[in-house]
Amino acid sequence: MSSASTTNKRDAKPGSTSDNSLLDKLGSVLPSGYKFGIHHLSTPPTKTDALCSAPPNEKPDKTYGESHFLAVSIDPSDGAAGSKRASPGAGDAKEPELRKRVLVFAVEVFIFTTAYQTIFFVSKADSTGYLQLLGLPKGTPSPIREVTTAFLAYLLEHRRRKNVQSVINLFARAQAQYLFPGSSLNQGKHVLDDWGLVRWWCRVLNPLLEDSKMRKLWGDSKGYLIVPGLEETEMRALTPRTTMSAANWSIGHPMERISHYTAEFDWVPPRCLIPRYPDDPKSRFRDELDEEAANWQQDMGSWKSVKTLDQFWEMMAFRQECSSGRLTGFTWLVFDPETRPEVVPLVQAAVETSFSQSSSTPATPPRRRVDISAHTPQSSPLKLAVLSTPSGAPIATPAKGKKKKKILKGTVVARPPKIKTQQRSHIDKRPKTTAYYYWPLEGRGEKIVNESEYKRIVEMLLHLDFSTLEKATTSTRRWISEVATGTKWGQDVVGKRIASLRFGSGGGDALRLRAGPARVDRDDPFVDAKLNSAGGGVNVLGAGLVRKKPKDGEDGNGSQVVNHLGAGLVRKKPKLESVVAEADGPRVNVLGAGLVRKKPKVG
Numbered sequence: 026m027s028s029a030s031t032t033n034k035r036d037a038k039p040g041s042t043s044d045n046s047l048l049d050k051l052g053s054v055l056p057s058g059y060k061f062g063i064h065h066l067s068t069p070p071t072k073t074d075a076l077c078s079a080p081p082n083e084k085p086d087k088t089y090g091e092s093h094f095l096a097v098s099i100d101p102s103d104g105a106a107g108s109k110r111a112s113p114g115a116g117d118a119k120e121p122e123l124r125k126r127v128l129v130f131a132v133e134v135f136i137f138t139t140a141y142q143t144i145f146f147v148s149k150a151d152s153t154g155y156l157q158l159l160g161l162p163k164g165t166p167s168p169i170r171e172v173t174t175a176f177l178a179y180l181l182e183h184r185r186r187k188n189v190q191s192v193i194n195l196f197a198r199a200q201a202q203y204l205f206p207g208s209s210l211n212q213g214k215h216v217l218d219d220w221g222l223v224r225w226w227c228r229v230l231n232p233l234l235e236d237s238k239m240r241k242l243w244g245d246s247k248g249y250l251i252v253p254g255l256e257e258t259e260m261r262a263l264t265p266r267t268t269m270s271a272a273n274w275s276i277g278h279p280m281e282r283i284s285h286y287t288a289e290f291d292w293v294p295p296r297c298l299i300p301r302y303p304d305d306p307k308s309r310f311r312d313e314l315d316e317e318a319a320n321w322q323q324d325m326g327s328w329k330s331v332k333t334l335d336q337f338w339e340m341m342a343f344r345q346e347c348s349s350g351r352l353t354g355f356t357w358l359v360f361d362p363e364t365r366p367e368v369v370p371l372v373q374a375a376v377e378t379s380f381s382q383s384s385s386t387p388a389t390p391p392r393r394r395v396d397i398s399a400h401t402p403q404s405s406p407l408k409l410a411v412l413s414t415p416s417g418a419p420i421a422t423p424a425k426g427k428k429k430k431k432i433l434k435g436t437v438v439a440r441p442p443k444i445k446t447q448q449r450s451h452i453d454k455r456p457k458t459t460a461y462y463y464w465p466l467e468g469r470g471e472k473i474v475n476e477s478e479y480k481r482i483v484e485m486l487l488h489l490d491f492s493t494l495e496k497a498t499t500s501t502r503r504w505i506s507e508v509a510t511g512t513k514w515g516q517d518v519v520g521k522r523i524a525s526l527r528f529g530s531g532g533g534d535a536l537r538l539r540a541g542p543a544r545v546d547r548d549d550p551f552v553d554a555k556l557n558s559a560g561g562g563v564n565v566l567g568a569g570l571v572r573k574k575p576k577d578g579e580d581g582n583g584s585q586v587v588n589h590l591g592a593g594l595v596r597k598k599p600k601l602e603s604v605v606a607e608a609d610g611p612r613v614n615v616l617g618a619g620l621v622r623k624k625p626k627v628g
Contacts, residue, residue, distance in 0.1 A: 057521030067470030154214025
């Protein structure tokens with residue numbers, strides 16, 4: 026990999042703090058005292074195909090795409106001593122090539138941007154199962170879930186554009202391995218089933234809806250969940266059980282809400298609302314419906330068998346990926362800005378355009394059709410309005426004029442050839458802000474590569490082996506060195522989230538991670554032991570503050586407790602000889618004189 030296709034932000038702009046915000050965000054959610062390696066890779070915005078098909082006689086939205094890959098690694102020797110902790114700066118004396126790194130988690134996110142919205146599609150997420158080598162305390166919340174939430178919040182915060190909608194979309198389908206080949210053979214890897222994976226992703230995304238900082242940045246936010254083949258009550262049981270989940274989560278899909286075509290046309294065909302994501306179940310079903318439809322039906326934006334979105338999701342339940350005992354959950358988070366784009370009626374737009382071009386009388390706009398069924402329309406959509414861009418004006422496609430060919434005249438002057446003396450990278454010279462994307466320095470990866478190089482790096486990871494710790498360590502070293510190409514790639518971060526020990530109602534000890542610096546519980550033995558080992562003071566309790574739990578058979582003063590039974594409550598145990606005699610010989614019941622009843626004589 027040459028330097029012409031990659032660039033390192035630290036080399037491009039010395040002193041830049043673009044990665045510090047991500048490291049600080051991840052460090053605040055990772056367990057205190059444990060060291061993790063963060064490897065962030067991304068691509069610049071590149072023009073790509075539109076996600077959704079345009080309605081008839083309309084041009085597809087101009088779309089740009091980015092790819093982000095975040096990998097987390099650990100040093101297995103840090104957890105070899107059980108509860109051994111790493112302090113800031115520890116291990117810096119080791120050479121990077123001598124340290125044994127192993128990848129524990131990775132997530133891939135695609136960002137698609139248009140003039141109307143920004144979409145974050147979570148493509149893949151996988152773990153190797155070697156995180157248990159750190160020896161985290163039992164009951165500690167999963168760092169994998171916390172890292173995923175923090176990374177999505179980081180991208181969402183730094184990709185926010187004024188008056189532009191943002192959407193997080195993913196599908197959850199259980200599989201033994203996605204990114205790390207051979208990791209399913211590791212006994213330490215915990216693979217969730219379909220129900221558990223859908224529930225896990227809802228818990229990952231739920232903090233983005235309930236976080237107070239996120240709620241201040243957006244005017245409205247809503248989560249959507251749909252699992253083809255399940256009833257509404259069953260899908261509701263998969264959402265997080267919090268006080269705000271009932272208001273934040275809705276059962277269904279937001280296809281009409283996230284499409285700007287619904288505000289511009291009287292109706293929109295389902296084909297123009299289903300996005301085309303890479304390796305997505307609904308996208309594959311969409312492609313199959315396109316193949317069975319005729320060309321004239323595709324031109325009208327319709328399919329042969331499916332006419333509405335409800336039919337589309339009903340038929341998704343019979344797909345192989347969503348049936349035969351398998352579940353696939355589709356999740357969306359929709360973040361609407363405080364000020365939405367203005368919808369300009371087509372009548373007004375036509376009048377303004379005609380008056381600006383000429384002083385003639387404007388043409389009468391087409392009349393809205395009223396014979397179209399709301400469920401299965403049989404005619405093509407009619408455009409009624411134009412959605413303005415965040416800048417305030419509708420997007421107008423300039424008319425392509427015929428270029429006039431320049432006639433060359435004069436003497437021909439030979440130009441000397443330019444000799445290439447060094448390799449240059451033009452990736453970082455792309456504009457930061459356009460009408461279609463926003464590419465800030467804070468939202469970029471530590472290493473930036475072009476699209477072809479990114480695909481090669483991810484493809485190489487899919488051909489490594491993570492079945493054993495030795496093979497996983499070797500594969501990690503090879504993959505990191507291939508991406509770094511002789512430079513340093515990856516930064517270490519030490520967790521800052523303090524663990525506090527709390528006693529549950531069931532008598533067991535429950536560990537809960539609490540974010541933030543030092544608000545510690547002085548009655549917490551786990552925290553006290555940590556402070557004492559770090560050189561802090563020793564808290565000595567007075568004799569009157571010590572309260573011991575009484576043992577069985579003792580009172581509060583420590584003396585034995587004797588229970589005395591009354592004379593009427595004493596029950597003697599029968600002797601063994603009498604029991605044996607009664608068992609061997611027959612028992613005779615002797616009736617009293619008053620109980621004897623003689624049989625009367627006959628005759």
